Amino acid sequence: MGETKESKLDEGLRSLKDGSLVEGLAPGGKVLVVRTQPEFIRDIAPYFSNSIMVFVAVIMVITSNKFYMPVFFAYLISPI
Numbered sequence: 001m002g003e004t005k006e007s008k009l010d011e012g013l014r015s016l017k018d019g020s021l022v023e024g025l026a027p028g029g030k031v032l033v034v035r036t037q038p039e040f041i042r043d044i045a046p047y048f049s050n051s052i053m054v055f056v057a058v059i060m061v062i063t064s065n066k067f068y069m070p071v072f073f074a075y076l077i078s079p080i
Contacts, residue, residue, distance in 0.1 A: 014022045038044065057070035 016022060053074070057074075060070045060073070061067055
């Protein structure tokens with residue numbers, strides 16, 4: 001996020017007419033990844049998912065006094 005557009009262009013990234021940067025190309029030269037600005041849900045939120053899950057688990061244990069309930073819900077939302 002601290003990089004400027006000029007420094008990215010120095011790294012060999014191409015710029016499109018609307019000013020967005022091409023970060024990846026598919027075979028044949030087709031544009032695969034174009035990013036203009038970071039999005040919270042896609043780029044930032046996944047780093048906080050573990051902390052949010054621990055917070056939810058602690059709240060579940062405090063409110064229900066059942067220590068295996070968070071394990072059961074973790075199993076439900078992410079099957080093995």
